[in-house]
Amino acid sequence: MKRVSFAEFGGPDVLRLVDVEEPHAGPGQVRIAVRAAGVNPVDWRIREGQFQQTRPIELPAGVGLDASGVVDEIGEGVEGVEVGDRVFGEGSNTYAEFAVLSAWARMPEGLTFEEAAGYPSVVETALRIIREVGVRPGQTLLVSGASGGVGSAVLQIARDRDITVIGTAGAANQDYLRDLGAVATTYGEGWGERVRRLGHVDAALDLAGSGVLGELVELTGDPRKVITIADLGAPEFGVRFSGAAGSVPDALAEAVDLISRGELHIPVEKTYTLADAAVAHIDSRAGHTRGRRVVLV
Template structure:
């Protein structure tokens, strides 16, 4: 038997339990991982709360988590990409808040020895999303990108990936996060009324593209600053599709080896940092989700099953 976090009813984090579960077996085209770390994402507490049940129906009891880093301890029929003992990271097929998880090898990449487990476990969700949206926005060197919620999970990656591409980045964030944004190479501005004036004060011609990871109603300002909706993309403003902006949705567990390799190369080169706000054992997952739900963790949250 191994341990996993599960819930038998939708609700707040206090419905979570650590339970013993039967051993997983890697099927054809799968690998089994001994999970060393699992990243916590906002979608996890949304799933737990039940707000995702229309698009992601679950058979209860169910588990949580899809970002994973671990050691391959079983290889299914037909798998040649990895062997037992390989250290990997990416997305899991089964819930990753557990001591064991199954994964599709095409959603995994090798973990560099210099990258800590807790960092490795944070890359698949927010990192891939940030990489994908910059690709959708066709951001190039010399352009100016405005990122809303620049100090958040996706924002932290998007800012650093954009800077690495040679773009100028302006990031909206609370005052307490401005120094961190500067350390990432961004120019911070505060949220709220007067945003357009604050952005134009440092970028008179406006911006070339906008990534909205905030959902605080900045879409009209974003369209004005970008000179139209074409290169404005939101992760959260689903009610703004009529404006002509782009809406990006990433499915949990979606693969992205190219994105992960690019991110890992930047981490190894010292050009991308992943702040870790807290690590939690399995029996403290409820606290991790509460911290995530607060919206102000100050860095990535990670579950360490062993």
Template sequence: MRAVVYTEYGDPDVLGVGEVEEPHAGRGQVRVAVRAASVNPIDWKVVSGAMSGGGRPDGPTVPGSDAAGVVDEVGEGVTGVQVGDPVFGLGSGTAAERAVLRAWAPKPPDVSFETAAGLGVAGETAVRVLDLLGLAEGRTVVVDGASGGVGIATVQVAVSRGLQVIGTSSSANADFVRSLGALHTPYGEGLADRVHEIAPDGVDGAVDTAGRGSVRDLVALTGDPGRVVTIADFGAAELGVQVTSGGGGGAARLAEVGALVVQGRLQMPVEAVYPLEQVAEAYRRSREGHVRGKLVLSV
């Protein structure tokens, strides 16, 4: 099958399109004929070698963490889905004509495969971080990085749960963040003071989606490092902050995301769609930051 591949770590230029052996669904998995796969920060971090511990790729490797497509193979022990069903979900090596998913949910019928491809990592992460905070309805949460894929999903899931949301972004994205249902403030230096002006009684929880040094401000705002969750600042664990990078329970979280999309309570904008052959450009664009929503590869 055709797939994006790399044989060494480095900048996006190490990525190309080649032929590799197609994968097959194992127990508890499904395989999909991929229609679209999104580009996530974790993908280019892996390709860069930042997650390798100094090793080298074990042969030609296909990147990608989520996708949307049509089920064409169902693994042993899987129920509730059959060949021909359109789904979106989480896997590895998803930037390819076929990919195996470890967690999935039905594709909402009124969204494109390109949009659905952007729901996997962003949506599952949003539900996971808010579950970790466990805030009751009416509480206030800060989402730092509210205009990126995970931030957009987190704001909307939080609003659906009856939380008051303060979202940070660049000033250029202020109106967009407000359109998601959040109060807006710029990110960066002085964040704690700006949020305190909006919420003088403090906030009940905070989510760092960007890993750009906001964690100490977020701890100051909540008064408790245990009420701060980050997905990008792995050193924050030393402060007592909750650091999360995935785990079990993905299918249930994806089902919640899909239901919110069907209800019209969650939307995921796609900033740009690239063919597989332009994967390096898509990764470069993602690394630059300031993407509003998702970048997607069309397969």
């Protein structure tokens, strides 16, 4: 089968589309014929070797965590799913024709494979960081870099929980943030003062890693009220870096509920082929995403 792989850490040019043996579902797993794979910043961070000290991997390695597809193999002990089911979930090496998932859920009615591949990691991340930052209904949450996949999920989950959100994004994405229920403002010079004029901030999330942690701590008044998923310099500011996933099955169940109720929709901004995985990583690293980027298989 075809799989995107890399044999050394480095830039997007290290990615190769290679022939490898098909994976098989182990205990507690399912294998899917992949229809689409979500592109996440963690994919290129792993490819660059950023997590080797904390989460080392062996090379050569595949790429990708999120996918949607059709179940074609069921591992020992797995119940509640059948061959032929349309599912989305999280696993490993998902930029491939076949992939093994360790967490999955049936796709809600009306969701395409392309759309479904964009949900698993971003919804789990959004739910986790909202919980970790401790923001409550009636309070105000500041989201820096709010227009990407995780930001899109955070804004809609917060709206469903009666949490007010101030979101920062580029000028082109201001209406998009407003459509998701946020009070929108641009980043760049003077952004902190623009936020202050919008009101008190109870907690803040850094989703872009654009060097804003100092200002976020000033705006909240407490580094414990700031969470980042993108800035590895977080300890210098007393800020928590959130990287360890919580319960993915629980997150998928909540995603299905939100999608089914019409409270969560994450658009797909751009799609790529397996052969264009390097381009997908270049675009993801450049940021300015509105919603999700997805590799189609």
